[in-house]
Amino acid sequence: MASQRHSGVELFRLILSAAPVHTAAYGAIAIVEALIPVAIAWLTKVVLDRLGAEQVGQVLAPAVLLGCFGVLAAVVPQPASYLSKQIGRRVGLLSLDRLYRAINKFIGLGPFESPAFRDRLRLAQQGSSTVIHSVAMAFGLGQSLLTLVGFFSALVIVSKAAAAIVIVTVLPALFLEFSLSRKRMQLLWDISPHQRREAFYANLLTDTRAAKETRLFGLGGFLRRRMLRERMTADTAERAMDRREMSTYSFLQALAAVTAGGGLVWAILAASHGELSIGDVSIFAAAVASTQTSMGALVHGIAGVREQLLLFRPFVDIAHGEPDLMLAAKPVPTPPLGQALELRDVWFRYSDSHPWILAGVNLVIPRGTVMGLVGLNGSGKSTLVKLISRLYDPTRGEILWDGVDIRNFDPGDYRERISAVFQDHMSYDFSAADNIAVGDLSAMADRARIRDAAVQAGIHAKLEHLPQGYDTLLTRIFNQEGADGETDDGVVLSGGQWQRLALARAFLRGDRDLMILDEPSSGLDPEAEHDVHDRMRRYRADRTSLLISHRLNAVRDADLIAVLHFGVVSELGNHDQLVASGGVYARLFAMQAAGYQDDRVLSIESSR
Numbered sequence: 001m002a003s004q005r006h007s008g009v010e011l012f013r014l015i016l017s018a019a020p021v022h023t024a025a026y027g028a029i030a031i032v033e034a035l036i037p038v039a040i041a042w043l044t045k046v047v048l049d050r051l052g053a054e055q056v057g058q059v060l061a062p063a064v065l066l067g068c069f070g071v072l073a074a075v076v077p078q079p080a081s082y083l084s085k086q087i088g089r090r091v092g093l094l095s096l097d098r099l100y101r102a103i104n105k106f107i108g109l110g111p112f113e114s115p116a117f118r119d120r121l122r123l124a125q126q127g128s129s130t131v132i133h134s135v136a137m138a139f140g141l142g143q144s145l146l147t148l149v150g151f152f153s154a155l156v157i158v159s160k161a162a163a164a165i166v167i168v169t170v171l172p173a174l175f176l177e178f179s180l181s182r183k184r185m186q187l188l189w190d191i192s193p194h195q196r197r198e199a200f201y202a203n204l205l206t207d208t209r210a211a212k213e214t215r216l217f218g219l220g221g222f223l224r225r226r227m228l229r230e231r232m233t234a235d236t237a238e239r240a241m242d243r244r245e246m247s248t249y250s251f252l253q254a255l256a257a258v259t260a261g262g263g264l265v266w267a268i269l270a271a272s273h274g275e276l277s278i279g280d281v282s283i284f285a286a287a288v289a290s291t292q293t294s295m296g297a298l299v300h301g302i303a304g305v306r307e308q309l310l311l312f313r314p315f316v317d318i319a320h321g322e323p324d325l326m327l328a329a330k331p332v333p334t335p336p337l338g339q340a341l342e343l344r345d346v347w348f349r350y351s352d353s354h355p356w357i358l359a360g361v362n363l364v365i366p367r368g369t370v371m372g373l374v375g376l377n378g379s380g381k382s383t384l385v386k387l388i389s390r391l392y393d394p395t396r397g398e399i400l401w402d403g404v405d406i407r408n409f410d411p412g413d414y415r416e417r418i419s420a421v422f423q424d425h426m427s428y429d430f431s432a433a434d435n436i437a438v439g440d441l442s443a444m445a446d447r448a449r450i451r452d453a454a455v456q457a458g459i460h461a462k463l464e465h466l467p468q469g470y471d472t473l474l475t476r477i478f479n480q481e482g483a484d485g486e487t488d489d490g491v492v493l494s495g496g497q498w499q500r501l502a503l504a505r506a507f508l509r510g511d512r513d514l515m516i517l518d519e520p521s522s523g524l525d526p527e528a529e530h531d532v533h534d535r536m537r538r539y540r541a542d543r544t545s546l547l548i549s550h551r552l553n554a555v556r557d558a559d560l561i562a563v564l565h566f567g568v569v570s571e572l573g574n575h576d577q578l579v580a581s582g583g584v585y586a587r588l589f590a591m592q593a594a595g596y597q598d599d600r601v602l603s604i605e606s607s608r
């Protein structure tokens, strides 16, 4: 209940910040709209009574008023509908902004890899998009209340007993509506994972990257069936809910009809005995029907608002949630790296139920050195990169930047000092220039810097010769308007070319204190790889770099090479030292070197 009140306050604040004037105007119109039916019913009674009493001369004024209210009733819904849509748009925009601001505030990856968070996020997205219903419902609630008070007063005047009966018949409706709204919310929560999975399969069926495998492996039918199964599971749950609602509402409607019918028979009999006037019968009939309708709307509105508040709850949770990783109360500025980045007894697992990935890593990366990091698949190299980038915090131990735990820095400030190429780098459906510029948004309008970064990464010649040069869209999912005004298709790059773009992105921020390169050349041909590493060596001379690669040839020139094995750094030294020590590195290097050995090539080389 307290949480609902909290959501209610938040919602109220959101609406008032988004559209204060529109909301006030809508409120005023809603009051007028609510009172119109009461006025019309009362004026009808007056007209009928005066006609019955043959006071024809006194009929004109209420009749004209009746006409005016009729015109008002016809006109008022139009501005109300416009205002309600406008409030909806404004509130929708503000809530969208707040939700995604909150999402952008997450420091690390944890929330994005949590299924429970993703379910909550989906409900929050739903809650923010249906926020307008809460506005309409809240006003509808107020309107129903006003209409109800008006008609109920009229009913009390005509017959207190009838008023009491109407009240009693509404109580079960109140109880049943509340129970239904609780169940509806539970239903939304229950079917959310199914809806997410359905969207996932639907996306796979249309995703351009997935299209190759789905076609070659004939996965279309398999994925479609899985998608339908998720939809059917959600449909089954919704059908059960619809049935429950159908039987509940049928019962409530029957109860209302019986009360109204019984009341009308009583009123007609009373009128035939002269206890009620014709006008009384008319207002009684209108009052019973309208009281029931308004009470029904009121109960429905209360339950609806409550349901919307429940739905709004995940939005509030996310928008005002705690940070996912610890934030220093008083962050210290991140200084340029002066001495070293040090991992001190770092332990890490993704959650309490996951195994330890790192189990006491100790590693010092002195300023100005190129540190190679090697290890078998799954040994935790990329995990270590995530920890250094502060996408996760160590479960135990600390990462020190010139002796200061990186948790003491503002994450954005700290990351400004880092450049990176991730193993699973992004390929944005942007133009070639924007694909590079996202590495440093301050270079968005600086073509010279973008071009330099592309030259460093060896992709400039390719980009320059694209149909619209650097402005060519690298996509097949959006159209681009060509120079001749015709629509051009975007361009698709090869895997290695995309990798060079990711490298260009990192080069754009190549002056940072630490450059992390996680498998930066896995997709490059040997010539390109040699070329890129050569440039990098020159460009990054005297700067600190962490280079991860399975191609040991690419790391052999590193100042230091660390081997990550069974969660710890098991070997550390330069290439010659590690080869001489005969450990894991030496074994892996020998295997790779043997794989490249071809006696025929060697004999050609020696005969030259």
Ligand SMILES: Nc1ncnc2c1ncn2[C@@H]1O[C@H](COP(=O)(O)OP(=O)(O)OP(=O)(O)O)[C@@H](O)[C@H]1O
Binding pocket: 113, 350, 354, 357, 375, 376, 377, 378, 379, 380, 381, 382, 383, 384, 423
């Ligand atoms: N988000 C995650 N949640 C749970 N486990 C994860 C997650 N990411 C990675 N892992 C697990 O952590 C272990 C280390 O993965 P990581 O990607 O760090 O290894 P790696 O050394 O970079 O491997 P590779 O050489 O194959 O790239 C793996 O066993 C993997 O299953």
